[in-house]
Amino acid sequence: GAVVSQHPSRVICKSGTSVKIECRSLDFQATTMFWYRQFPKKSLMLMATSNEGSKATYEQGVEKDKFLINHASLTLSTLTVTSAHPEDSSFYICSARDLGSEQFFGPGTRLTVL
Amino acid sequence: GENVEQHPSTLSVQEGDSAVIKCTYSDSASNYFPWYKQELGKGPQLIIDIRSNVGEKKDQRIAVTLNKTAKHFSLHITETQPEDSAVYFCAASTSPGGYQKVTFGTGTKLQVIP
Numbered sequence: 001g002a003v004v005s006q007h008p009s010r011v012i013c014k015s016g017t018s019v020k021i022e023c024r025s026l027d028f029q030a031t032t033m034f035w036y037r038q039f040p041k042k043s044l045m046l047m048a049t050s051n052e053g054s055k056a057t058y059e060q061g062v063e064k065d066k067f068l069i070n071h072a073s074l075t076l077s078t079l080t081v082t083s084a085h086p087e088d089s090s091f092y093i094c095s096a097r098d099l100g101s102e103q104f105f106g107p108g109t110r111l112t113v114l
Numbered sequence: 115g116e117n118v119e120q121h122p123s124t125l126s127v128q129e130g131d132s133a134v135i136k137c138t139y140s141d142s143a144s145n146y147f148p149w150y151k152q153e154l155g156k157g158p159q160l161i162i163d164i165r166s167n168v169g170e171k172k173d174q175r176i177a178v179t180l181n182k183t184a185k186h187f188s189l190h191i192t193e194t195q196p197e198d199s200a201v202y203f204c205a206a207s208t209s210p211g212g213y214q215k216v217t218f219g220t221g222t223k224l225q226v227i228p
Binding site for chain 1: 148150155156157158159160163203214215216217218219220221223
């Protein structure tokens with residue numbers, strides 16, 4: 001199947017700093033990328049959907065100014081957590097989709113905000 | 115919006131026995147139902163999927179059934195092995211507004227006892 005990578009896999013930062021997470025589709029062009037957040041022992045919560053070259057569509061309750069999403073190319077999307085606080089600590093997972101229905105998930109990024 | 119319920123939340127089976135996980139969905143417009151396996155600290159991996167025009171699909175030890183009328187679908191794993199131990203998520207997908215949105219179930223932690 002198609003491969004999606006995320007970088008970094010783990011990040012620890014101080015409260016108030018910003019963190020950027022990259023999501024790349026390695027062997028296909030992703031027309032749509034999705035960003036999820038997962039709390040321990042919980043399901044995946046969709047944060048936003050982004051299409052290449054257009055603004056992301058955020059789910060209700062997700063602050064677009066706090067979670068900045070950029071989908072500059074068909075193989076790269078970035079999620080920037082701005083002014084991170086301890087409550088932003090979570091497992092962030094991206095997925096990418098080509099023209100088919102199947103989403104391919106990245107390995108996730110563990111964010112810890114001290 | 116779509117609501118996906120999943121049962122049971124935890125499941126322990128003896129190696130070699132079968133495991134069944136059940137999900138229900140609320141939106142009759144959902145037409146794509148993937149199942150994901152997530153190992154600790156990793157992103158979800160698609161293991162099987164079914165579309166609404168099919169009632170059953172099988173891939174070696176894994177099978178999925180779909181009842182559109184009742185809005186429920188199930189995952190069946192036969193001859194379970196210790197490496198099947200993981201968290202399994204069902205999902206339902208529609209295509210509102212031209213993009214695909216996936217709603218995940220709450221997850222089932224499967225433990226296969228050797």
